[in-house]
Amino acid sequence: MSEGAxxxxxxxxxxxxxxxxxxxxELRPALHRYCARLVGSAVDxxxxxxxxxxxxFYAIGLESEPPPLRPWLFRIAHNTAIxxxxxxEHSRVERRADLDExxxxxxxxxxxxxxxxxxxxxxxxxxxxxxxxxxxDVLGHSLDETAETMGTTIPAVKxxxxxxxxxxxxxxxxxxxxxxxxxxxxxxxxxxxxxxxARDWDALRDLLSDECRLDLVSKAARRGAGVRGYIxxxxxxxxxxxxxxxxxxxxxxxxxAGAGARPAYFVFLEWSGDRVSFIRDxxxxxxxxxxxxxxxxxAGPPPAA
Numbered sequence: 515m516s517e518g519a520x521x522x523x524x525x526x527x528x529x530x531x532x533x534x535x536x537x538x539x540e541l542r543p544a545l546h547r548y549c550a551r552l553v554g555s556a557v558d559x560x561x562x563x564x565x566x567x568x569x570x571f572y573a574i575g576l577e578s579e580p581p582p583l584r585p586w587l588f589r590i591a592h593n594t595a596i597x598x599x600x601x602x603e604h605s606r607v608e609r610r611a612d613l614d615e616x617x618x619x620x621x622x623x624x625x626x627x628x629x630x631x632x633x634x635x636x637x638x639x640x641x642x643x644x645x646x647x648x649x650x651d652v653l654g655h656s657l658d659e660t661a662e663t664m665g666t667t668i669p670a671v672k673x674x675x676x677x678x679x680x681x682x683x684x685x686x687x688x689x690x691x692x693x694x695x696x697x698x699x700x701x702x703x704x705x706x707x708x709x710x711x712a713r714d715w716d717a718l719r720d721l722l723s724d725e726c727r728l729d730l731v732s733k734a735a736r737r738g739a740g741v742r743g744y745i746x747x748x749x750x751x752x753x754x755x756x757x758x759x760x761x762x763x764x765x766x767x768x769x770x771a772g773a774g775a776r777p778a779y780f781v782f783l784e785w786s787g788d789r790v791s792f793i794r795d796x797x798x799x800x801x802x803x804x805x806x807x808x809x810x811x812x813a814g815p816p817p818a819a
Contacts, residue, residue: 643678
């Protein structure tokens, strides 16, 4: 083993990451709005943003001089989202889609219906049209900014906008199917929720596996004994209560704060047998909760044990 391999990592490395995240905090919701619509999921969109910010944190040290922050971050996020789509949705990523500039007619005004469209609605568009419509109509970028982010020309952006807007207006999104809870999964979630709402913190901690992992999205990660402090944080918040539900069709725990009618955020759990092996809590990712499709589960009482 080389000399110094066992040295602790200097604290300034962690401090540099925190300073970088503070620098980009104001742009993070806009980055998420873009990525979520480009990939069709608020949850996956946050994964793309986190990946993009990790790339940006590494890349900024390689720049000869600091780049303009907003266009630079959007370019990295765009490329990261395209990589994500190529990995998981090959059929939706075209090698030369919508690069044709023959439709570069005067740009029509944005349609308010485009701004209100659901995340999944954008998936009907080829990815170039999707990107142009989201950047220009949803986020209000200029044609120059949109072309720079997409790595193309202004005439090509105009052509993509004309076609994308028309296709989006013509598309009637199909309703999302109701979530189908597996009985065992539902019973586990109901037990976790019941213990939390009864404030039985010791029993809740006993549900955690010894190597349980915690991801406080956009904030911190913990493992093992460190996760118990996460439960302690909720002990001091008597106005928080939980319900079972679904997020983008996936079983989840919905978190209500105070008298709010809409869940403030949500939590995903993974299990090893009947114990929690992984917690992904979106408490510190309000921009995700604001975009995501959350549904209370109200299909009847839990199955008998």
